[in-house]
Amino acid sequence: MEMKKTARTALLSALFTVLLAPGAFAEKSLSIDLQTAIDKAFKTHADIKKAEYTLDAARADYNAARESFGPKVSLSHSTGRGGRWNNGTIGNSYNNSLSLSIPIFDIAKNASEKIAKAKYQSSVLGDELAFITMKQTVSNAYYTLLAAIDAQQVCEQSVVALQDHLKNVQAQYDVGVVAKVDLLRSEVELTSAQQDLIKAENRHSIAEARLNNMIGIDQDTKLKPVEELGYKEYKEVLPNCINYAMLHRLDLQQSRLQVKAAEAALNGAKAGWLPSVTGVASNSWHDGHWPGNDNSSWSTGFRVDMNVFDSGITKSNVAKAKANLMVAKESYRQDTDNVELDVRNCYNTLREAEKRISTTQVAVSKAEEDYHIAQVRYEAGVGTNTDVLDAQVALHQARNNFNTSLYDYNLAKVALDTAMGIEARPSDYQYLPYGERYKATKAVYNAAVEATDSDKTIKETVKTLEKARAERRKAASAAKKKN
Numbered sequence: 001m002e003m004k005k006t007a008r009t010a011l012l013s014a015l016f017t018v019l020l021a022p023g024a025f026a027e028k029s030l031s032i033d034l035q036t037a038i039d040k041a042f043k044t045h046a047d048i049k050k051a052e053y054t055l056d057a058a059r060a061d062y063n064a065a066r067e068s069f070g071p072k073v074s075l076s077h078s079t080g081r082g083g084r085w086n087n088g089t090i091g092n093s094y095n096n097s098l099s100l101s102i103p104i105f106d107i108a109k110n111a112s113e114k115i116a117k118a119k120y121q122s123s124v125l126g127d128e129l130a131f132i133t134m135k136q137t138v139s140n141a142y143y144t145l146l147a148a149i150d151a152q153q154v155c156e157q158s159v160v161a162l163q164d165h166l167k168n169v170q171a172q173y174d175v176g177v178v179a180k181v182d183l184l185r186s187e188v189e190l191t192s193a194q195q196d197l198i199k200a201e202n203r204h205s206i207a208e209a210r211l212n213n214m215i216g217i218d219q220d221t222k223l224k225p226v227e228e229l230g231y232k233e234y235k236e237v238l239p240n241c242i243n244y245a246m247l248h249r250l251d252l253q254q255s256r257l258q259v260k261a262a263e264a265a266l267n268g269a270k271a272g273w274l275p276s277v278t279g280v281a282s283n284s285w286h287d288g289h290w291p292g293n294d295n296s297s298w299s300t301g302f303r304v305d306m307n308v309f310d311s312g313i314t315k316s317n318v319a320k321a322k323a324n325l326m327v328a329k330e331s332y333r334q335d336t337d338n339v340e341l342d343v344r345n346c347y348n349t350l351r352e353a354e355k356r357i358s359t360t361q362v363a364v365s366k367a368e369e370d371y372h373i374a375q376v377r378y379e380a381g382v383g384t385n386t387d388v389l390d391a392q393v394a395l396h397q398a399r400n401n402f403n404t405s406l407y408d409y410n411l412a413k414v415a416l417d418t419a420m421g422i423e424a425r426p427s428d429y430q431y432l433p434y435g436e437r438y439k440a441t442k443a444v445y446n447a448a449v450e451a452t453d454s455d456k457t458i459k460e461t462v463k464t465l466e467k468a469r470a471e472r473r474k475a476a477s478a479a480k481k482k483n
Contacts, residue, residue, distance in 0.1 A: 101280045276306070349408070
């Protein structure tokens, strides 16, 4: 029985040792594809949430501008005590009034409504534009990760090849076939390749953390992309791309709305020359006893307000609004040119990368053959160590060039989609109700504040800086007295 107990204890000890050993727990990993990464960013990224809240604010402003044309009811009450100086009479006064006012003609309010409407429409477009921009940002990060993985693999291939070559050179040096200079040169090249591999691994880690940050997951997560950098032919022609962009670029539509807002602002400035008409109705009560509900009187009518002379203020405001309108129109014209230029640049970049894909792919095949020949010649004693190392460098460069061309092509394709204004929001995107979004934002904000301990940090930092500032002042004062 004692032996069984001892064996059981030893087994449990061994198990705990394994569990507590470094690396016993596997690192978090996640298989991911591009669309999944984009969908995760749509659900979690702050830029999407901020665009939604900006839209909420713009909608509220527009509603307020429209509601300013509705009736306004005011109720007021005043209580006072006073008297006459000549006879010493003192008494109380209680006054109540109820008034109703309705705008009948007000150009300024009308202009404010149109400006708010243009801003609201721009925010609607901005909300959609946030998805387009986020799709491009995440796609770029995803392809950067794929490119980093490929670059690391190229470096690993180079290290393996140079290690094998060094073994061959070492063997020939040991039997006196080659000079020590070949051995030293091979060791130097291997060390250089290992340094390149270290840098490539770091770039891989940085790209991985960046994508993790964008899609809202733990930045220590090891991502395993299920896709590779590839080539899919793009068949659309440039004129069609430009025409599509002119109709669908949301930022261009926002620029047009800026013109509409400037036109409304000009009309609003001209309101200083025009009257405003308001319908009014009121009833009032007053007496010397609380609550002052006797002596009732009423009135109805309308009020006309108009500036007769304002020292030229309205004229200057109109001139300013006209200038701002011209700026908006010039900006829109410039934006149309920039949209076409943007599409052209992205399209030409895509076609240039497309051509490089085919040429660099052929170059990789030739470089692999050249390296194999250099190895065989060196082993046969008819080639030099320099030939092998130069061939390895050429092969490394050819592989990198091919991967770079694929990376550039995919990035250019994403950039072209963005330049054309192609929609990005999924058709099944779940738009959370107002209350739920506020609760979610409050929760993540509170978690961030707690994690950073920001209130305490701010207080301590300010206190430290104030103390240092006081000491500098004291030192400066002492130095001044000394001099």
